[in-house]
Amino acid sequence: MILYEYEGKEILQKAGIAIPNGQTLHSLEDRVNFPFPLIIKAQVLSGKRADNGGIIKVSSEMELVENLEELFGKIVNKETVEKVLVEEVVEIEQEYYLSLSYDTDTRGSILSFSQSGGTGIEERGVRIFPIDPLNIPSSLELVEGDIPKDLLTKITQVFFDSDALLLEINPLVKVASDKSQESRGRKWVALDAKIKLDDYAKARHEDWNFPPRGVPGYSPTANEMAAKRIDEEDYRGTAGSAYFDLPGDIAILSSGGGVSLTALDALIKAGGKPANFTEYSGNPPKEKVAKLTKVVLNKPNIHGLWVIGTVVANFTDIFETLSGLMDGLRQAQTELGTKFDFPIVIRRGGPRVDEAYTMLKEVKDFDLTLLGPETSVSQAAEIMAQKAKEYEQKHG
Amino acid sequence: MAKRLLDKGARFIGQGITGFEGSRSLPKMLEFGTQIVAGVTPGKGGQVLEGVPIFNTVKEALAQVGQVDGSIQFAPPLRVLGAVQEALEAGIKWILTGAEKVPTKDEAIINSLVKQHEAVLIGPNTAGMINVAKELKLGFLAVADTNKAFTEGEIAVLSKSGSMTAETSLHLKNNGLGVSWAVCVGGDIIPGTTFGDLLLELEADPQTKASVIFGELGGTYEEQVAELVKSGKISKPVVAFIAGDFTLQLPKQVQFGHAGAIIEGERGKPDHKRQVLRDAGVKVAENFDDIADLVAQAIK
Structure with a gap:
């Protein structure tokens, strides 16, 4: 999860790292209690806010009100501004860039540092120092530059x-x-903060009560939010955490990270147009698969449904998940008051697949095509693309 | 440094083997001929599972069965760091850990510990590895139906994705090719073992003539392979397939399935990976179904 600047700065402040004096405004009604001049900063997740009119210096009450009226609700890089950070101006002697992250070359944590900060950091000389989490002091010994060691x-x-x-x-x-x-004796101040938390560590941080949010530079669609809720309401297996709408006509229910990527690439190569990306994996109960099925079909002009995954799943109960698929299809028909007569192509395998396919062979109310290990993911993609095209030609 | 590719007859303990994934994997590993000589689950000491004695700690287990060649871990994500520590402190030099969603900080600490102990780690987030000829089935890779996908042969299959390790092996099998080592390295940001680590070791593996890597968007582990091939450190043929082109249509900084499958800035794009691999002399399959043909040409 990526934190907004004001959330990140709170974490820094609690750790004894100085930030500018300031306050977060939630609406135009909030009073500002600091003397001018002030910097007002739109709270959006994407970077380059200054270039997009999201950071403004104001010198008077009138300027402040004018700019706040402009900023609240403004779209900055496709995100709506809902909060604004107001801060005192800090007189700068020198700017630095500093970050900590994980690096695939050293396969560990690194500190990146540049003597010149500010925007356009990508073009500046950044030096990288590996940090051993088991020996932070000796790792930091090697970091050159004039930032005090206690601050580092x-x-x-x-x-x-x-x-x-x-x-x-x-x-x-x-x-x-x-x-x-x-500046009240402070020598070093963090003027900005971008923190991305590791979602996998959530269980050991009771203090992480951050409201849900999307990704930088993007506003989620209704389907995307509905899909996300499926996992939030039920922790068993994964279904819906990763969901994105796409402009095509073939609904997708794919399983497993690697297979999903391969499948969507193959479908596009075969001339098919995916209507979404989504993934379910692990061992979700059939109710979750049914819910996800309803989400992927909740749009007009669907010409096919592709249920694609490995034929050698490790633990996924194929009978359970494909039963969920059928439940979802029937519920969606009832709820939407429609009849799904488009082609449904299924390529799955793993625990209880024989039972699942026996059950599906009895299904007469849907146009099902059942594929197994003799058909590759790419071949299944071609079959799906072809059938969707034929359906579209027949039904317009 | 300890070896990642072990020999036939290697002996293992299973940490967390009494849990959901462990207890389902254990009989399949034993059927395959793999020697799991003890299990470790705190509080379950004294039990016997599939004929395998269970102990409360790794040290107790080793006192009973002697030193082992490795530990296969089925610990849940937030217990992985502790399980690795326990195995290393007991002198175990080879660890395979399957848990998905291990915090990246823990992985950084684990990598540092593994280095200190001159040990090796496969994973986290690995479905496991298989060598049919050596009767080694380590982890839950293709646990339901191993024989469907894997047949003995000369091609190593390395993949970030567990299911694509199996699918790639199945694709080779359907085209008359067999597999020496099939290894899922996991798709995390900083895994213990990378494609490069394995390809370097496979250079000296008499069983393996060529390798296939199934890569995906994100990270630099495919690019590292290109560097190793270019510098001549890897001389056996490598065929690569890279998935994830369609993700370029979607918002940036989104994670696709694996923690490491994320594009930040220009790094990690599939077409960039293909280009550097091709430039280094790696055969790159544009379509997944072309992999077997490229392998067949490479070993002719």
């Missing part, structure tokens, strides 16, 4: 303690020395 230690420690995948401070600033009185 605090930042590194809060990165690990909060199970972050990314902790980026850009910029971290050294406060101009003659202004240090005004």
